[in-house]
Amino acid sequence: MERAILEGVVKLLEDGVPLAELSIERVARTAGVGKATIYRRWSGKEELFVDVVRAAEPPDPVLPGTSMRDDLVVLLESLRQRGLASRSSAILHNVYAQMKSSPKIWAAYHASVIAPRRALALDVLRRARQRGELRADVDLELANDMFIGPMLVRSVMRPDDDLPEGLAEQIVDTVLEGLRPVSSTAS
Amino acid sequence: MERAILEGVVKLLEDGVPLAELSIERVARTAGVGKATIYRRWSGKEELFVDVVRAAEPPDPVLPGTSMRDDLVVLLESLRQRGLASRSSAILHNVYAQMKSSPKIWAAYHASVIAPRRALALDVLRRARQRGELRADVDLELANDMFIGPMLVRSVMRPDDDLPEGLAEQIVDTVLEGLRPVSSTAS
Known part of the structure; x- marks a missing residue:
């Protein structure tokens, strides 16, 4: 589930969606989950986004x-x-x-x-x-x-x-x- | 004249106009000169802008x-x-x-x-x-x-x-x- 959400953000970024327009709502729609599911794991867009970057960076x-x-x-x-x-x-x-x-x-x-x-x-x-x-x-x-x-x-x-x-x-x-x-x- | 143009750009920036919207036309209007006057001194927005930064930086x-x-x-x-x-x-x-x-x-x-x-x-x-x-x-x-x-x-x-x-x-x-x-x- 977490993976699907992170991949949803990457997909949106790959499609050229600017960070400013990347809302939790849009991420939820792309990943096919409810907003509540995202908020159970991340307190907001900032924390979610940092995890996306960490997943893309070398460990x-x-x-x-x-x-x-x-x-x-x-x-x-x-x-x-x-x-x-x-x-x-x-x-x-x-x-x-x-x-x-x-x-x-x-x-x-x-x-x-x-x-x-x-x-x-x-x-x-x-x-x-x-x-x-x-x-x-x-x-x-x-x-x-x-x-x-x-x-x-x-x-x-x-x-x-x-x-x-x-x-x-x-x-x-x-x-x-x-x-x-x-x-x-x-x- | 040159000074009035540079100050015109600074004024626009101070007013919060983003760089992307800072056209030669708008600078000309703010400085009260014609576009041709600006183009006689700078080949484009990029060169004008670099001079604005240089004027604001320590020598x-x-x-x-x-x-x-x-x-x-x-x-x-x-x-x-x-x-x-x-x-x-x-x-x-x-x-x-x-x-x-x-x-x-x-x-x-x-x-x-x-x-x-x-x-x-x-x-x-x-x-x-x-x-x-x-x-x-x-x-x-x-x-x-x-x-x-x-x-x-x-x-x-x-x-x-x-x-x-x-x-x-x-x-x-x-x-x-x-x-x-x-x-x-x-x-």
Whole structure:
């Protein structure tokens, strides 16, 4: 039943129905269920819609936990996979764009998808700093943005950019190492 | 004359007219000029609109040229200033959001504003690498994304985030230094 409803929304999106016109009533009609059935599972259009996006996105990554570097590579690789998915899936591409112009849906997506991912990454960094794998004087939020920033700039802000295999490793290792010449005597 | 036309567009935007409905005809009427006058200066709505945004944005930075670090701080500080401007100016905020859903206007803005800024930054990095201020083995595009990524994530993708004074310096210095503990013996 849940599946039929999610597929009903995807069908409407594929038919080009804009997010703003996607009412619970219309979804119910398309899925062949009553509105009450939808409201038993989702409190509103925003929550339903976030689940549609989650179902279309690659699943959240499982961290190996072997080292900060390995965990970060897996986290960044999942950002790369989502970038690739949004390039190859017209639905996802279209949906991300529309979500941002709907503050309520964006807030729901942020709370249920982005915020937990961010918390997971900050947790990896916090534990790594305790173990001495990360400079002790670095702000964790800044460190997180240093890892995810280069990937997000390419995957989200420059949709024509390449997202080559190995990019996650390259970013993590370069951010850890820094950009100063190794032999530099600069302070 | 040019000024009256740009102000006419701003007035329409302030009145809440959506970008899609902002025709040259309507701009001409608002500014009290003929359509031909507008077409003598701009080839179309896209070019006119990009000039409106440029007039509302902080001006492009002048690089001191004293070191890569100084140039990068100035470049990142100008990103920070644009982020602050888009938070305090309802017009800019609204306009950035609408631009992204209009591929033609976004392409025009990209070609006349973003691409030259990016070229400028890559130039700074290329010269620095030649002078030995930047690791020789680092990809310049990646290096650029490492500097601008953390600032753009905060200024563009998380509009509620703080953009404190000193953030440009903090990002540049931390990216140069890297995140590994200084005493680390990890390879």
